[in-house]
Amino acid sequence: MSGRLPRDLHPVAWWTWAVGLAAGASLSTNPVWMVMLVGAATVVVLARRSDQPWARSFRLYCLLALVIVVLRVVFRIVFGGGVGDTVLVELPEIPLPGFVMGIQLFGDITLESLLAGLYDGLRLAAIVICIGAANSLANPKRLLKSLPPALYEIGTAMVIAVTMVPQLADSVRRVRRAQALRGGASGRVSRLRRVLVPVLEDAFDRSLRLAAGMDTRGYGRSGDATPRQRRLTGALMLAGLCGICLGSYLGLDQSTALPVSWGRPLLLGGLAVAIGGIVAAGRRVHRSRYRPDPWRWPELSVIACGLAVAVAAQRITQVSPTIAYPPLTAVPTLDVLALVAVAVAVLPAVLAPPPTMGLVVKS
Structure with missing residues (x-):
């Protein structure tokens, strides 16, 4: 019964769920799959976000995703409009010097080229929205408190970077309200100029105050350690x-000069060495935690949902590659496994407890 009381879910659980959705989006170019994952993330955010400043930043991530899709399609038109046979618009091609072979400016705009740009843009936009969902749901300060002791040296910089967008969204809301009360110029350019400078100044000031407060409480202190x-x-x-990056690259790109069989050993070995470094660094950093965030069944279920989406996407790429990477000349479709994965991605809207909404609730 205590799991359904209003409380904030562990931030690591939200980030794991979001990274699982982002991994599932990165393993496919199916636009239907992308749109459904974005819809699942949006439903969870609307159902389980709090009234804190960082919870209002999801709209900015959605706008950024829209800009990414538009720019990707525009770049495809400008630099690669001649791919495919279904010509929609005939444009003259601008000749380029010989040292830029492989790049063209304009030319025939084909349906396949536009779809390729749209699919690529949707994949990157889905990843951005999934990360934005985690940033809107998880408390960045509590996330820092949950980090291993070895990561406290970079924790201050990470929290300032993560809270920049939420603080920016909250500053925009407050500055626009103040400008509306004062009145003044009604043009879009004039309003943008009057809002932009106070918003940036306020967001930077609040981030610096956060950094100063964290420094006085001991965050980012590495403790005593010898040079050795x-x-x-x-x-x-x-x-x-290095092992993690190289192993991941070999696993994702099958056309490298190195043997593909080295990918998994390098990845596992890199993880083991990195964990050893974290443990070694954590032994010299002593931190006490006041009321640490609990791990209960809602946290575990939310993590399981994110991991299930990533595993399902990996399975789809192996069993049904035409669904994961649909051809540009066919209508994209989904199978039962993909639909089940999307349904699992939405489950945190029900499994996670409701947020506190400004209430102080003991865990």
Whole structure:
């Protein structure tokens, strides 16, 4: 019964769910799949976001996603309009020097080219919206408190970067309300100029105040460590990240010169080395936590939903590649597994407890 009381879900659970949806979006170019994942993320945000400033930033991420789709289609028209046979508009091609071979300006605009740009733009837009959903649902300050001790050195910078967009959205709302009360110029350009400078100034001031408050409370302090310990932990972290990046690249790109079979060992080895570096660095950082966030069945169920979407997307790419990557000349379709994955992606709207909405509720 306590799981249904108003409380804030663990921020790591929201980020894991969102990363699972983003991973599922990155493994496909099916526009129907992208739109349904975006719809699932939007439903969860509308159902479980709080009234805090960071919860109002989801609209900005949606606008950014729309801009990404439009720019991707425009770039396809300007730099690659001649792909495919179904010509929609005939435009003259601007000749370019020989050292830019492979790039053209304008030319015939084909249906296949527009669809390719739209599919690519939708995939990137879906990833942006999924990350924006996590940023709108998870409390960034509580996320910092949940980080391992070894990551406190970069925690301050991360929280300032993550809270910049929510603070910007809240500043826009407050400045626009103040400008409406004062009256003045009604033109769009004049209003933009009057709002832009106060908004940026207010967002930066609030982020700096947050950084100063976190510094006085000990965030970002690395503690005592010898130069040898610092070099050891830095080498472990760097080697682990290199292994993770190389293993992920071999797993995603099958046309590399290195053997594809090296991908999984490099990825697992990089994860093991990185975890060792985190543990080694965490031993020299001593932090106490006041009322740590609990892990209960809603957190575990939300994480399971995100991981299930990623696993289902990976399975679809292996079993039904034409569904994951539909041809430009055919109508995109979905199978039962994809529909079930979308339904699972929406479940956190029901499984997660309602947010506190400004109430102070003991966990």
